[in-house]
Structure formats: C-alpha cells, structure tokens
Amino acid sequence: MAALRANNWRGYVFVAPATLYLALFAFFPMVFAGYMSLHRWHLLKEDHPFVGLANFTTMLTDPFFRNAIYNTLIYVVFSVPLGVVTSLAVAALVAQRLRGVGVFRTLYYIPAVGSKVAISMVWIWILLPEVGLINASLKWLGGEGTRNFLAEPGWAMAALVAMSLGIGLGPRMIIFLAGIQSVPQTYYEAAALDGCTAWKRFRHVTLPLLAPTTLFVVITTTIASFQLFTEVYMMTRGGPRRTTDVVLYHIYKEAWQKFEVGMASAMSYVLFAMILIVALLQFRIMRRGLGEGAAA
Amino acid sequence: MRGLATLFGRVVSRFGEPYAGRDVEHRCAARAVSAERPRATTPKRVKAVRMRAVRLILGSVVVLSLVGGCADDEQAVTTVLRVANWGGAQVESEFVKLERRLREEFEALHPGVRVQVEQIPGDGQYAPKLLMMHVTGSVPDVISLDASSAAVFINNNVLRDLTPFVERDTKFDLGDYFENVANIARRGERLYAIPLDFTPMVMYYNKKLFDAAGVPYPRAGWTCADFLETAKGLTVRSDDSRKALAQYGVNFENVMPFWVPWLWTGGGDVLDPSGKKASGYLDGPETTRAMRFLVDLMTKHRVAPHLKESAAAGVDLFRDERAAMQLKGHWMMIDYQADGIDFGVVGLPTNTGRRVTVIYETGLSITSKSDYPELAWQYIKFMTSKDVQVRRVASGLAISANKEAAAQYAGDPIEDAFIEEVAYARPPWGATVERYPFIEELGREMMEDILYSDGELPVEEALRQTAKLIDAALAEP
Numbered sequence: 001m002a003a004l005r006a007n008n009w010r011g012y013v014f015v016a017p018a019t020l021y022l023a024l025f026a027f028f029p030m031v032f033a034g035y036m037s038l039h040r041w042h043l044l045k046e047d048h049p050f051v052g053l054a055n056f057t058t059m060l061t062d063p064f065f066r067n068a069i070y071n072t073l074i075y076v077v078f079s080v081p082l083g084v085v086t087s088l089a090v091a092a093l094v095a096q097r098l099r100g101v102g103v104f105r106t107l108y109y110i111p112a113v114g115s116k117v118a119i120s121m122v123w124i125w126i127l128l129p130e131v132g133l134i135n136a137s138l139k140w141l142g143g144e145g146t147r148n149f150l151a152e153p154g155w156a157m158a159a160l161v162a163m164s165l166g167i168g169l170g171p172r173m174i175i176f177l178a179g180i181q182s183v184p185q186t187y188y189e190a191a192a193l194d195g196c197t198a199w200k201r202f203r204h205v206t207l208p209l210l211a212p213t214t215l216f217v218v219i220t221t222t223i224a225s226f227q228l229f230t231e232v233y234m235m236t237r238g239g240p241r242r243t244t245d246v247v248l249y250h251i252y253k254e255a256w257q258k259f260e261v262g263m264a265s266a267m268s269y270v271l272f273a274m275i276l277i278v279a280l281l282q283f284r285i286m287r288r289g290l291g292e293g294a295a296a
Numbered sequence: 297m298r299g300l301a302t303l304f305g306r307v308v309s310r311f312g313e314p315y316a317g318r319d320v321e322h323r324c325a326a327r328a329v330s331a332e333r334p335r336a337t338t339p340k341r342v343k344a345v346r347m348r349a350v351r352l353i354l355g356s357v358v359v360l361s362l363v364g365g366c367a368d369d370e371q372a373v374t375t376v377l378r379v380a381n382w383g384g385a386q387v388e389s390e391f392v393k394l395e396r397r398l399r400e401e402f403e404a405l406h407p408g409v410r411v412q413v414e415q416i417p418g419d420g421q422y423a424p425k426l427l428m429m430h431v432t433g434s435v436p437d438v439i440s441l442d443a444s445s446a447a448v449f450i451n452n453n454v455l456r457d458l459t460p461f462v463e464r465d466t467k468f469d470l471g472d473y474f475e476n477v478a479n480i481a482r483r484g485e486r487l488y489a490i491p492l493d494f495t496p497m498v499m500y501y502n503k504k505l506f507d508a509a510g511v512p513y514p515r516a517g518w519t520c521a522d523f524l525e526t527a528k529g530l531t532v533r534s535d536d537s538r539k540a541l542a543q544y545g546v547n548f549e550n551v552m553p554f555w556v557p558w559l560w561t562g563g564g565d566v567l568d569p570s571g572k573k574a575s576g577y578l579d580g581p582e583t584t585r586a587m588r589f590l591v592d593l594m595t596k597h598r599v600a601p602h603l604k605e606s607a608a609a610g611v612d613l614f615r616d617e618r619a620a621m622q623l624k625g626h627w628m629m630i631d632y633q634a635d636g637i638d639f640g641v642v643g644l645p646t647n648t649g650r651r652v653t654v655i656y657e658t659g660l661s662i663t664s665k666s667d668y669p670e671l672a673w674q675y676i677k678f679m680t681s682k683d684v685q686v687r688r689v690a691s692g693l694a695i696s697a698n699k700e701a702a703a704q705y706a707g708d709p710i711e712d713a714f715i716e717e718v719a720y721a722r723p724p725w726g727a728t729v730e731r732y733p734f735i736e737e738l739g740r741e742m743m744e745d746i747l748y749s750d751g752e753l754p755v756e757e758a759l760r761q762t763a764k765l766i767d768a769a770l771a772e773p
Contacts, residue, residue, distance in 0.1 A: 043431060044452035129608040148607040153748065241744050256424040257734045258769075259448070 033265040041262030043255075048262065055266035065267065067242055068250035069274075074157060075246060076225040076278075079164040083221050084214070087169050091176030092202065105177070112170030120234035123163050124150070153243040156236050160244060163231060168224065172217050179213030180206060215286045219279050226275045247271050374408040377671055378436035380426060384417030391691045398688070402678050409671060423448060423733070430454045430665065437666035438675055441489045443480045443657040444553060444726035445733055450481065450488045452730075456662040457486040461673045468677055477697045480723040481659050489659025490680050491697030493689060495626035496653045496717040497557055498641045505530060505543065505620040514621075514642045516651070516716065520561065520589060523645035527599035530620035545599035547619035548590075548606065550747075552739035553724065554623055555590065557654045560722065561646040562586025566739070567766070571729040574766035579759040586647075588755045591746055603747050625656055626714060630692045641713045643720065655721035657697070735766050 037055055039048040059065045094105045111119060126133040127149040139145030149155045183206055191201045207214075229248040232238060238245035238253070248271065255264035386392045399411040414436055416422050423445045429435040430452075441449060449455050462470055470478060473491050481489035499514065506513055511529040514522070527545025534542045548555070559565060564583025567574050577583060593600040601613060614622035615635050622628075623644070632639050644653050660679060662672040678684060685701035695714055696702045705711040726732035742762040746753055 044427060044448070044454070128610055130610060146608045148604060151603065151607040239741065239744065241748060242741060253734075253737075257420075257737070258731065259424075259427065260772075 033268055036262045037266035037269050039262045041260070041265070043259040043261050051262075055263050056270070059263065059267060059270065064242070064245070065247075065250060068245050068247045071157070071242075071244060072226060072228070072246045072248075072274075075161060075164075075228055076222060078157075078161045079168075079225045080218065080221050082161065083165055083168050083172065083225075084218055086165050087172035087217070088176050088210075088214070090169060091173045091180060092206070094173065095177055095180045105173075108173055109170035111166050112168070116167065116230040117234055119163075119167060120231050123159070123231075124235055127159055150236055151240050153241045156240055156244050160228070160231055160236070164225065164228075168221060172221065175213060175217055176210070179210045183209045211286070215283065218286065219282055222278055222282065223275055226271065226278070247274075372408065373410045375410070375668060375671060377409055377411050377438065377668055377675055378414060379411055379675070380414050380416060380436040380439040382417075382422040382440065382442070383415050385415065391693065394687060394691070398679070398684055402675060405678070406671065406674065411675065420733070427452075427454065430663065433665055435663045435665055437663060437668050437672045439661050439663060440492070441481060441659040441661045442726075443494075443655070443659070444724045446481060446489070446659075446727045447730045447732065449661070450483060453664055455488045456664050456666070456669060457488065458490065458662065458673070458676075459485060459487050461669075462487065465673070465677065472682070472699060473680070473697045474699060474702075474718055476718070476721065476723075477655065477657055480655070480657055480727050481661070489661040490676050491657055491659045492680055493685075493694035493696050494655055494657035495694050496655045496714060496721040497554065497623055497625050497644075498653065498714060498717055499621055499623055499644055500614065500628070500632065500639050500641050501621045502614070502617060502619075503638045503640055505617065509620070513640055514645075516643045516713070518642070518645045520645045520647045524589075524593075524597065524599070527593065527621065528597065531599045541598070541601070541605070542618070544601050544613060544619040546593065546621040546623075547612070547614045548594060548600040548603075550603055550740055550743045552736040552743075553654070553656070555743070556724075556739070557623070557644055557652065558590045559583050559586045560652045560654070561644050561648070562589060563648040566735065567725060567729065567770075571725060572770060574735075574763040574770070576763075578763040578766065579756065584756050584759055587759060591755055594747060595751065603744065626692070626694050629710070633692070639710075641710050643713070643717050651717075651720040653717050653721050654724055655718070656724065658694070659697075729770075731769055734769055738762055738765055738769070 036048075038050060038052060040051045040054070041048045090108055094101050094108065127135075129135050129146050129148040130139070134149070135145035135147060137145075138147075147155065149159045187205050187209075188201055191205050196204065227248055228246050229252065232244050232246055232249045233252070236244040238249055247267065251264045251267045251271070254267060255261050395413075399413070402411060403409055416425050418425075422442070426435060426439055427448065435454070439449075439455075441455070462468060470487075470490075474494075477491045477494050478487070480491070481487060501514060503513065509530050509532075511526055514526055518526075523546075530543065530545040531541060532543035556566065562582055562585055564580060564586045565577045566583075568577050594602045601609065601619070606613060609616070609618070613619035614624075615631065615637070617637065643651055646652065660676040662669050662676070666672055679688075680698060682698050682700045685696040685698040686704050689696040689701060689705075695711075695718075702711075702715060706715070724732070725735070729735070739762070742758050746755060746758045
C-alpha cells in the first residue's frame with residue numbers, strides 16, 4: 001500500500017491543475033450561487049439578509065418568470081425533436097458513399113464553427129422584411145415579402161427554432177454519422193438478402209443500433225436548448241411582447257438590469273433542476289423504449 | 297501590480313488607438329497557428345507550423361522591445377489615470393482624433409501622467425460592467441455618467457462627492473454651467489458629476505416636405521391639436537390601401553426615452569414626484585389621455601408608422617425623407633446634415649400651456665475607489681473647461697454644458713432653438729430612480745402590447761397593468 005501511495009503523488013501533481021481550475025471556476029461558483037440564492041443579494045448593497053427559500057417562492061408566483069419557463073419549454077419542445085430528426089436525416093444522407101460527399105459534410109458543419117454572435121447577425125439579415133433573404137425570395141416568388149419575423153409574436157420564436165436547426169446541425173450530424181458508420185455492414189447485407197428495402201434497413205437495422213447515439217444527441221441537444229441565450233440577446237432581446245424571453249435571458253436581466261444576483265442565482269438553480277429532471281426522464285424513457293440498443 | 301499594468305498599458309498604447317482591432321488580428325493569427333496543428337499529418341508540416349509559431353512569437357517580442365525602447369525616451373510615466381467611456385473600438389474619425397489630442401494636451405500639462413481610456417462596448421453593458429468593476433475594486437478613476445442611468449451609481453457610493461473639490465478650487469466656478477443640467481447629479485448639498493454635454497429632445501422637421509405640402513413650419517408654443525393638424529397635412533397616402541403610406545407626418549420609434557416626453561406634454565407622468573410608485577400617475581387621467589393621443593397617431597389618424605410599418609421599412613423614415621417630423625436629440629444632427637436634409641427644430645407641442653421636454657446628459661464623475669481623486673478632478677476640470685468644450689462640441693454631437701462654450705454657437709437658429717429648450721427640460725427618471733432602465737423596458741413592452749393587440753387591449757388597461765408591474769418592481773427593497 002505504502003509503495004502504491006508513494007507512486008501516486010505524481011499522479012496528483014498531474015491532475016492538480018485541472019482539479020484546481022475546476023474547483024475555482026466551476027465548483028466554487030456553483031456552491032456560492034447556492035449560498036447567494038438563499039439571500040436577498042443586491043450587487044451593490046452592503047448587507048445580504050438571509051431569506052431562506054423566499055427567492056424561490058417569489059419566483060414561482062412571478063408571471064414573468066413563468067412566462068420565461070413557458071417560452072423555454074416551447075423552444076425545447078420544437079427545437080429538440082426537429083433538430084434531432086433533421087440531423088439524423090442529413091447524417092443518413094451524407095453517410096452514403098457518393099462522390100463529393102465530403103464537401104456536403106463540410107458545408108453542413110460550417111455553421112457550427114462560426115461564432116453564434118456572427119451567425120445571429122447573419123440571421124437578422126436573412127429575416128429582414130423586404131430586403132432579407134427569405135422575404136426577398138418570397139417576393140420574387142410572387143408573395144408580399146413584408147413579414148417582419150423578429151417583430152411578430154410567434155414568428156420570432158419560430159425563427160429562433162429554425163435558426164437552431166442550422167447551428168446545431170453540424171455537431172449532431174457528425175455524431176450520428178459516426179454512429180451510422182459503426183453499424184457493421186454485414187447486418188445490412190443480411191437484411192438485404194432477407195428482402196428488406198432501404199427504408200426497412202434504416203428502420204430496423206440502423207435506428208435500433210443508433211439508440212445510444214440518439215440518446216446522447218437528444219440529451220445534449222435538450223441541455224443546449226434550455227440554455228438558449230446568445231440568439232435571444234442578439235436578435236430579439238426577449239421581444240416581441242416577451243414571447244422569446246427565455247429563462248437564461250431572464251436570469252441575465254435579473255442580474256444585470258435589476259442587480260438582484262441572489263434572485264438570479266435562485267433562478268439558475270431552478271433552470272439547473274429543470275434540465276436535470278428532463279435529462280433523467282429522457283434517459284429512462286429512451287432506455288425502456290429503445291430496448292437493448294440503449295443498454296449496449 | 298500597477299507598475300506592471302502601466303508597462304503593459306504603455307506597450308499597448310504604442311500600437312496606437314484603437315488597438316482593439318489589432319488585438320483581434322493577433323489573436324486570430326495565434327488561433328490560425330494552433331488550429332492548423334492538429335491537421336498537420338507529416339512531421340515536416342508540423343515542423344513548418346511550429347517554425348511559423350516560433351517566428352511569430354519572436355517577431356512580436358522584437359517589435360514589443362523596439363516599441364518599449366522608444367517609449368523610454370519620453371518622460372517616465374508614474375501615474376495612469378483610467379477613464380471609462382461607452383462605445384467600442386472606434387473608427388478613426390475627426391472626433392476620435394480630437395479626443396486623443398485633448399488627452400495628449402492634458403498629459404503635457406501633467407508630466408508623468410498618462411490618461412488611459414477604457415471603452416466599454418455593448419448596448420446596455422456600460423452600467424453593469426462599471427458596477428461590477430466597482431464591486432471588485434477595479435473601477436476606473438473617472439467615468440462618464442449618463443443621466444439616464446445615474447441613480448444606480450449615485451445611490452450606491454460608487455461616486456465621490458465633488459463638492460469639496462468645487463469649494464477648494466478657486467479656478468473652478470460651477471456657475472459656468474447650465475444650472476438645471478448641473479443639478480441632474482446633485483443630491484442636496486452633494487454633487488456627483490460635472491456636466492460635460494447634453495441635449496434636450498426636440499422636434500426635427502423636414503423643410504422640404506413642409507414646403508411641398510404647403511404646411512407652415514411649426515413654431516414654439518404650439519399645441520397638440522396644432523401638431524396633429526400639421527402631421528395630417530404632411531401625410532401622403534398611397535393608392536394601394538394595403539401598402540404602407542407614401543409619407544408619414546411624423547416618425548415613431550418604440551424607444552421609451554424617445555417617447556416619454558409625450559406623456560409630460562400632456563400633463564402626465566410615469567411615476568409620482570418621489571419616484572416611488574407608478575399607480576395613480578402612469579394610469580392617471582392625464583397620462584392616459586396623452587398615451588391615447590400618441591397611440592392614435594398610429595392607429596386612428598395614421599399619421600405615424602405603426603411598429604409593423606417602420607420595421608418593414610427597415611430604415612429611419614425621417615432620414616429617408618418619408619416622415620416629415622421626428623423627436624430626437626442633438627446627436628442626430630450630424631447624420632441629418634450628412635444626409636443633406638434641410639431641417640429645422642422646434643420644441644414639443646404641449647396641451648398644458650407649460651412647455652416641457654427631457655434632457656439627456658453626460659457628466660464626468662470620480663469614482664469613490666479612485667486612487668488619484670485630485671488628478672481625476674484636474675482631468676474633469678480640463679475636459680469641462682470652456683476652451684476644450686468649444687473644440688469638443690464643434691463635432692455637433694451635443695451641446696456644451698459650459699454656458700460660455702455653448703454661447704459660441706449663438707445666432708445659429710437651430711442651436712438657438714436647442715438652447716431655448718434647456719429652460720423647459722427635465723432630467724430623465726433614470727437620474728433619480730435606480731430601477732428606471734428596467735421600467736423603460738416595461739414601457740417598451742407595453743407599447744408593443746398596445747399596438748400589436750390591434751385595439752384589443754385598451755390604452756387605459758395597458759397603463760393600469762404596467763403601473764402595477766412598475767409598483768411591484770419599485771416595492772422590492
């Protein structure tokens with residue numbers, strides 16, 4: 001034992017920087033946010049009285065926070081399934097052995113490389129009335145081309161969902177592609193011999209074997225969707241009429257417009273709990289629903 | 297630590313300002329190198345990339361040391377005065393050049409001192425960032441104080457009381473400044489900023505469009521009814537009823553700081569005089585009438601663009617000469633002149649017989665945690681002095697708060713019209729109410745609610761709801 005321990009100190013030295021970094025910049029802030037969430041904590045006031053769970057009870061009766069939760073759920077409910085299905089479809093397409101398929105894989109991945117701020121700026125232009133890409137195209141096709149997507153309730157959220165499909169496509173596609181390529185060819189050959197059509201091969205061979213991959217993609221996409229912020233900050237600022245005021249943006253406003261960092265910390269914990277619960281639910285449901293594939 | 301910061305600051309400043317762009321370039325170069333490394337497959341390629349990285353680093357070191365060497369010829373910098381201002385990296389305009397020259401002149405007057413300007417970019421980021429710097433003890437010595445968000449700084453001991461400096465300094469006379477402008481940062485005996493420059497909001501009108509419509513130019517002291525008639529006379533409907541109007545009488549932007557004076561000219565207000573509640577004021581009869589008048593301009597009389605229409609236009613309709621009037625501050629003059637618009641300005645119409653408008657102002661303050669308050673005071677005195685002010689406001693950005701400097705432009709009918717409004721101007725609520733930026737957000741949302749509801753949400757109901765929300769926001773301790 002002693003010898004083992006003596007050998008180990010080098011290991012501790014090696015993990016020390018990462019551990020220290022995480023402790024200082026991840027774990028400590030998390031714990032401290034928990035402490036702040038139990039206080040009435042204004043950034044600039046000297047005293048921070050302990051208020052117990054008052055922040056949580058206040059927030060849950062606050063119509064604006066509830067609106068933010070509602071908006072976030074709407075966004076998640078649309079962007080996650082659509083995002084997973086589109087990226088799976090694209091992955092299945094670019095998994096084909098075709099000439100120039102590498103070009104397509106690159107093209108689909110490109111949006112993921114850009115900064116979200118820059119992409120948001122491009123989308124603002126795409127969505128502009130009259131002169132934006134979409135409206136100009138509609139006009140060219142004989143439509144009116146005057147819809148101001150980001151200024152109309154409903155359309156603004158739809159635009160954010162549409163945008164998320166493009167931005168998240170690349171990374172999801174790569175993961176699905178890796179999953180598809182790890183399916184042994186022999187299974188497809190056997191299925192083909194049994195008379196399976198391409199769709200049936202996809203449905204009964206690819207899909208079940210992809211289950212662990214799908215679970216991973218669904219959970220990471222869900223987490224990312226709950227954390228929507230940059231696009232809202234850049235493009236809508238929560239508007240029009242608060243229809244895109246999502247939880248993270250709401251937290252930001254609480255902390256940096258009202259300077260109520262205690263309340264903002266409490267809200268962050270609620271967001272954390274929401275993500276945790278949804279992820280666990282997905283984990284359980286998909287494990288059961290997709291059978292042995294997910295267990296693998 | 298300060299020594300190191302000074303050294304770093306000096307090195308960076310020698311790159312010339314703005315250095316932000318260069319900084320990004322450098323970082324991009326570094327990233328390009330590191331990004332290529334994983335892709336390199338052959339050892340030869342790896343070596344080539346490494347060599348390039350080494351060369352880049354060596355090159356930078358050489359450049360930096362050369363630069364450092366040059367700086368040694370000058371007087372050693374012993375003190376760095378940090379000055380915060382809003383805005384990002386600036387393009388090299390005449391104004392930017394002038395500001396740099398002014399800093400250099402100040403440095404020449406104070407050997408060993410270097411003024412380091414810290415630009416804080418981002419819409420709505422200025423106050424949060426400075427307040428965070430205050431909390432962490434890294435706030436600059438001098439900050440530009442925007443009247444619209446002054447309360448949060450003044451009420452939380454972020455700023456130093458300047459009264460002792462004013463009293464001690466025989467060469468400084470507060471009487472040189474417009475009194476109601478200087479009073480924006482006053483709390484009883486205490487004074488937290490010396491005003492730099494300001495603008496009242498005024499009604500710009502396009503003379504060409506007025507002439508074409510045969511409508512007489514508006515004159516100070518006009519009423520809201522006069523205004524409506526004028527706007528109607530300038531509205532040109534297009535043949536196709538589905539399409540937007542060919543020309544609007546007045547432009548409208550849903551930015552509460554721009555439309556709040558409309559509530560005042562109708563005798564209403566957002567908050568009670570103490571700034572503690574909105575109920576009874578925002579939903580009071582005068583405010584309701586004023587708000588309905590404003591909304592009717594868009595929905596009933598159709599002399600101003602609905603939010604949908606102005607958004608669909610995608611441009612500033614006044615600058616596009618498709619709206620004949622616009623409520624704006626002095627800062628827009630530069631653009632209007634550049635656009636070649638032949639404009640005049642006049643005060644807001646009023647229904648109460650009492651003229652009123654809002655004043656937006658920038659002052660200079662010393663932070664409570666500054667290590668060099670005396671030097672900071674010298675800087676403020678220099679920047680707000682008559683001679684510097686005359687040169688500074690020549691850009692057309694704003695009106696000098698220094699009366700003598702402002703008087704240099706007397707005789708110009710437009711400048712005179714602005715100066716005339718100063719007597720009627722009120723500070724924005726943000727100067728006294730900490731949460732006001734948040735209330736302005738609620739006001740913007742309320743306007744959206746009313747206009748997008750297409751009449752479903754009556755004005756009085758919207759005002760009542762918003763007043764309750766504001767009360768709740770203000771009631772939190």
